Structures are given as structure tokens and as C-alpha cells.
Amino acid sequence: MLRLMTLIIDRRYASGRLRRSRITEKALEAVNLMLRSVPRAPAVAGGFTRMGVVNREEVPAAGEGRTLVLDCRGFPMEGEDGASFVIRSAYEKGWRHVVAIDAHGQRFFGCGLGQSSEGMLLEVFGTPGDYLASGLAGAEVVVHGNAQDQLGQIFASGRLVVHGDVGQTFMYGAKGGTAYVMGNAAGRPLINAVGRPRVIINGTCLDYLAESFMAGDPLNGGGFVILNGMTFNSSGVAEDLPTPYPGGNLFSLASGGAIYVRDPHRRVTVDQLNGGCFGRMTEEDWRMIHPYLEENQRLFGVPVEGFLLRVDGRELPPTKVYRKIQPASAKAPTEESLDDDI
Numbered sequence: 513m514l515r516l517m518t519l520i521i522d523r524r525y526a527s528g529r530l531r532r533s534r535i536t537e538k539a540l541e542a543v544n545l546m547l548r549s550v551p552r553a554p555a556v557a558g559g560f561t562r563m564g565v566v567n568r569e570e571v572p573a574a575g576e577g578r579t580l581v582l583d584c585r586g587f588p589m590e591g592e593d594g595a596s597f598v599i600r601s602a603y604e605k606g607w608r609h610v611v612a613i614d615a616h617g618q619r620f621f622g623c624g625l626g627q628s629s630e631g632m633l634l635e636v637f638g639t640p641g642d643y644l645a646s647g648l649a650g651a652e653v654v655v656h657g658n659a660q661d662q663l664g665q666i667f668a669s670g671r672l673v674v675h676g677d678v679g680q681t682f683m684y685g686a687k688g689g690t691a692y693v694m695g696n697a698a699g700r701p702l703i704n705a706v707g708r709p710r711v712i713i714n715g716t717c718l719d720y721l722a723e724s725f726m727a728g729d730p731l732n733g734g735g736f737v738i739l740n741g742m743t744f745n746s747s748g749v750a751e752d753l754p755t756p757y758p759g760g761n762l763f764s765l766a767s768g769g770a771i772y773v774r775d776p777h778r779r780v781t782v783d784q785l786n787g788g789c790f791g792r793m794t795e796e797d798w799r800m801i802h803p804y805l806e807e808n809q810r811l812f813g814v815p816v817e818g819f820l821l822r823v824d825g826r827e828l829p830p831t832k833v834y835r836k837i838q839p840a841s842a843k844a845p846t847e848e849s850l851d852d853d854i
Contacts, residue, residue, distance in 0.1 A: 517542045521637070521656050522675040522694075523813055524744035532746070536657075543637055547581045547613050568598050574606035582612045589618055589641060596620035599634060603651075609633050617641040617660075622653045629670065642679075645672050648689065661698070664691060667709065673811060683709060688735075690804070694812045695743075697721075699759075702737060705769070709735040712808050716741055719759030725839075727769030731796055738801055738808075738834075739773045740820060750819045755779045763788035763837045771837040772801055776823045780835070790847035791838035798830040 520539040527535055550562040554572040560579050563571065565586035574580070580602050587595040595618045602610050603625050612621060615638035622634050622645040632651035636644070639660075645653040646665040658676035667686040677695035684700070687707040696715035703723040716739065728734025741756025756775050763771050764786035772793070773780055782790070805816050814820065821827050835847065 514543065514546055517546070518656060523748075525748035527746070527748075540637060544583075544613050547611065548583060550581050553580075563598060563602075568593065571598060571601045571605055571607075574602070574608070578607070579609040579611060580607045582610060584612055584615045584618055584638065587618055590620060594618055594620065596623055600624045603629065603632055609635075611635045611637070612640070613637045615640040619643050621645070622651060623647055625649070625651055627668075645670075648672070658695070664689075667691070675812070677715070683711065686735075692808055692811055705735060707735060708733055710804060711736075712738045712740070712804055714740045714742055714808070714812065714814055716753055716755075716757055717759065720761045720764060721757065721759070722766060722769065722771055723761060723764040725763060725766035725769045729768065730770045731800060735769045736801070737769075737771045738804060739771060740808075740814070741774050742814065742819070750814060757784065760784050761786045763839070766839045767841065768839060770797075772797065772834050773837060774820060774833060775835045776828060776833045778835075785837065787840055788837050789840045789842075791836040791842065792847060793831045793834050793836045795831065797836055798834070801834075802830075 517539045521536050550560040551557050553561045553563050553567060553570060559577055560581055562581040562583060564583040582595060582598055584595050599610055599621060608631050615636055617639060619641035620643050621636055621640050623643060625632060627649050630650035634653045637656050640655060642660045642662045644659055644663050648670045649668040650670045652671040654673045656675050659674050659678045661679035662681055663678050664672050664683040665685060667683050667689045669688045672691040674693045678693055678697045680698045680700060682697045682701035683691060683705060684703055686702060686705040686709040688709055691711045693713045697713050697717045699718040700720040701717055703720060706726045708727060722737055730736040739756055741753045742750055743753055745751050756773050757780050762784045766788055808814055809816055821830060821833050823833060
């Protein structure tokens with residue numbers, strides 16, 4: 513039942529005469545009700561144990577395969593008495609699956625787990641606050657809904673999945689890791705990112721996407737952003753946005769990395785760039801990004817062949833659907849040089 517309620521919250525579908533927000537509200541209430549029925553620590557039932565603000569200082573040692581439920585009701589927004597410190601303490605005591613429920617603005621979820629937190633899974637239901645997953649180094653964080661500002665800042669490694677939108681300065685200064693965003697990003701995502709962050713944003717961004725990106729050569733271990741420029745309509749059907757990127761300063765002043773924008777109709781123009789250029793999208797580029805799009809399909813139900821590569825009713829080669837934006841200083845061929853060759 514928990515898995516079913518989670519799918520109702522995460523996925524997009526036809527909701528008939530009911531607003532989807534009403535359905536997800538009821539599903540969240542069901543998740544809270546189910547997980548609040550879990551016995552409070554140190555008792556365990558069915559592999560689950562629960563903590564809340566009352567027993568926040570009594571995190572028990574973990575048992576193999578167990579899940580810790582953290583009820584966020586009553587926790588302050590931040591500080592040593594905050595929910596984020598309970599999550600950190602749980603990780604230090606061996607918990608590798610923590611489910612936070614009824615989040616309502618608490619900050620710093622997933623922060624402070626240390627330099628090697630591989631194997632840790634943090635799931636969040638509700639409305640987590642700023643700085644979630646900032647400084648993450650190995651763990652996986654899944655947000656079953658929208659996220660706020662400063663998400664994934666200085667992200668080092670690990671994985672972030674957001675079944676909704678993200679706020680301002682998403683993954684500022686990120687150094688690595690992978691991230692999948694079902695919806696949109698607000699302004700200035702991935703500015704000053706370095707190393708090899710690899711990110712899919714299925715919707716769009718406001719402006720300054722990947723400004724001062726310094727993520728090396730994507731075909732040789734560097735970083736990139738995939739921008740799909742799509743949404744789901746009220747019937748849960750995937751459809752294109754009017755333009756994949758409406759803002760300016762796309763890849764502004766970047767010196768490394770690339771953006772792969774799904775733009776078969778060439779709606780993104782040179783005047784939206786500032787220091788970048790349209791490179792030649794190659795089969796090698798496609799082979800690199802294809803596995804990420806397949807995982808994106810598994811997570812969010814965005815079909816690769818059935819939707820992303822389907823343009824005006826027919827399937828097109830990936831190199832005709834996606835465009836590569838690269839630093840102007842890159843030595844790779846440009847879109848203009850490809851046109852000259854034809």
C-alpha cells in the first residue's frame with residue numbers, strides 16, 4: 513500500500529473530475545497515517561521503527577534491513593534540535609534507509625552525512641526546506657514532491673531525484689553526482705559547477721542555466737545538463753513546452769561541460785547564449801546521454817522512443833532532436849560548421 517500511495521504522489525495521470533492536487537493530498541495523508549502506525553523506537557515492527565520530536569535524542573542502533581521513519585511534526589526549521597541532525601545521527605548509528613514524513617520547511621535534510629555516505633537512502637514526503645542534499649557525498653536523496661531553494665549546493669557525489677520542481681540556485685557549485693528533476697528549475701541552476709555533475713531537468717529553467725559551468729569535456733568524464741523542455745498536461749500525457757528555454761544567459765561564460773537541449777524546432781537562438789555556441793550533436797554524444805534518459809524514463813515515465821524522439825508524429829534520429837551547447841572556446845565542431853558541410 514505504501515508503494516501504491518507513493519506512485520500516486522510521484523506520477524502524472526488523468527485524474528478525471530478531481531484535481532490532481534486533491535488526490536496527492538489524500539495520498540500524503542495516507543502515507544502519514546500508515547507510517548505513524550509504526551511503533552516508536554526502540555520497538556520494531558515489520559522492519560520499521562519510528563521517531564519524532566519527543567524522542568529525537570534516542571536514536572537506536574540500526575538493525576540489518578530496517579527502515580527508520582522520522583515524523584517531522586514539531587521539529588524546528590533548523591538548528592541542533594532539527595530533523596536534519598536526527599537524520600545525521602541515524603546514519604552514524606548504521607541506518608541506511610530513512611523516510612522523513614510530513615516535512616514542512618525544515619532545512620538541511622541530507623546534509624552532514626560525511627565524505628562517503630554510499631548506500632544511504634533518504635526519502636522525503638511533504639515540503640522540505642532549503643539546502644536539501646547540499647554537500648552530499650555518496651548517498652541518494654529522493655523527494656516525493658517539490659523542493660525549495662539552494663538544493664544540492666556543492667553536491668559532490670551520489671544521486672538526487674525530485675518528483676517535482678526545484679527552486680533557485682539548484683546545485684550551485686556542484687562537483688559531481690547525478691540528479692533527475694521531473695519538473696522545472698527556477699533561476700540560476702548549476703552556476704559555478706565543476707567536475708562531472710550529470711543532471712536531467714525535464715521541464716525548463718528561468719535563466720542563467722549553468723552560468724560559469726566548468727565541468728570539463730562531457731565525452732571524457734566531464735559534466736553536462738540535459739534539458740528536455742516538456743511537461744505533463746492535466747490528462748497525464750507528456751507534451752512539449754512552447755520553448756525548451758525561455759530565458760537568457762544560457763550556458764553564460766562557461767568554460768567546460770555541455771548542455772543537451774531537446775529542441776528539434778530550433779527555438780533556442782544564439783542571442784540567448786552568452787559565451788557559448790551550438791556544437792555538433794554526434795552519435796557519441798547520444799550514446800553518452802542515452803542511459804541517463806532511460807533511467808529518467810524509469811523514474812518519471814517519460815518515454816525516450818515514444819515521446820522524446822517523436823517530433824510532429826514521427827520518430828527522428830537523436831542528433832536531429834537534441835542540440836549541444838558548448839563553450840565558445842571548445843575545439844569541437846559547431847552547428848554552423850555542420851551546416852557548411854551539407
